[in-house]
Amino acid sequence: MKDNLGYKLAPLILFVFVALIWEYAPTLFGIPEFVLPRLSRVVSVFADPRTLAVFFDNGLVTLLEALVGLLIGGGLGLAFGVVLSQSRLLMKMFYPYIVALQCMPKVALAPLLVIWFGFGLTSKIIVVALLCFFPMLVNTITGLRSVSRDNLELFRAIGAPRSATLRHLYIPAALPNILTGLELAIVVSLLGAIVGEFVGAEKGLGVLLVQAQFQMNIPAVFAILLILVALGLLFSLSVKFMRQRLLFWIPQEAKQVKV
Numbered sequence: 001m002k003d004n005l006g007y008k009l010a011p012l013i014l015f016v017f018v019a020l021i022w023e024y025a026p027t028l029f030g031i032p033e034f035v036l037p038r039l040s041r042v043v044s045v046f047a048d049p050r051t052l053a054v055f056f057d058n059g060l061v062t063l064l065e066a067l068v069g070l071l072i073g074g075g076l077g078l079a080f081g082v083v084l085s086q087s088r089l090l091m092k093m094f095y096p097y098i099v100a101l102q103c104m105p106k107v108a109l110a111p112l113l114v115i116w117f118g119f120g121l122t123s124k125i126i127v128v129a130l131l132c133f134f135p136m137l138v139n140t141i142t143g144l145r146s147v148s149r150d151n152l153e154l155f156r157a158i159g160a161p162r163s164a165t166l167r168h169l170y171i172p173a174a175l176p177n178i179l180t181g182l183e184l185a186i187v188v189s190l191l192g193a194i195v196g197e198f199v200g201a202e203k204g205l206g207v208l209l210v211q212a213q214f215q216m217n218i219p220a221v222f223a224i225l226l227i228l229v230a231l232g233l234l235f236s237l238s239v240k241f242m243r244q245r246l247l248f249w250i251p252q253e254a255k256q257v258k259v
Contacts, residue, residue: 019039022038022039023038023039023040024038026038033219034216034218035218036218037218041219042219042222042223043223045219045220046223051220054208055205055208055224055227057203058203058204058205058207059205059227061203061204061205062194062197062205062206062231063231064121065124065128065193065196065204066189066190066192066193066235067189068125068128069124069125069126069127069128069132069189070132070185070186070189072125072128072129072132073128073129073130073131073132073133073136073185073189074132074133074136074181074182076129076133077134077135077137077140077181077185078136078137078178080133080137080140081136081137081138081139081140081141081144082140082144082166084137085140085141085144085145085170086144086166091141098134098137101134102134102138106127106131106134106192107127107131107191107192107195109127110127110198111200113126113196114196114199114200119200119202123200124192124193124196124201124204127192127195127196128188128189128192128193128196130192131188131191131192132188132189132192135181135182135185135188136178136182136185137181138181139180140174140177140178140181142174143173143174143175143176143178144170144173144174146173146174147170147173151169151173152165155168155169176247179242179243179246182239182242183239186232186235186239187232189235190228190231190232190235194206194209194228197209197210205227205228208220208224209221212224
């Protein structure tokens, strides 16, 4: 019981420790505010209702770009992974090109996408979708191809149709890998949205970051970074919740190790 309590309190203790260092280290070591502002100065940014409203409006834009791009890219990655894993011909045909495209830095396409699709949401959503597509695709293929040969032979022996084998054997067996791909896609979804906004956008947290940088408003920069951390944690907790609900047959300790 005491050990469990210690594990639960450890993150909170570390958080308090880091917060105290952040608050008092700049004063103790004479670090200028434009390098590292005190934590209280960063938190005070949120006290201004007008600034908070601006953060909220632009945060919704970034969140929308990340979520829509994640749904499109992740959904297509899952669908293509299922199709390719079920066909040797399609796998041999497309996999070399998939590897080549995966090696290409998708973020480098952001300026071109802004030229093609403008400064609105579309170009940012496409950037996010491209970044989310490949983690989902690769992990889906890996999971589906790791199905036990004995289980597959059992389904064939009882004459299960291909759709039933996919639904009741392949997909459940591949779920851990699929959720791992989703976790990776979530990480890069916010990255893609911010990078797309850096390149060219009308609204978004990335736009606010650039504006705060040019104005040398470093407390605002750190405040926006804290918002991005909060969004990332929200996404991560959502996947953790899905993992606990979908992988109910896996022991809790195993699921925690995978996370």
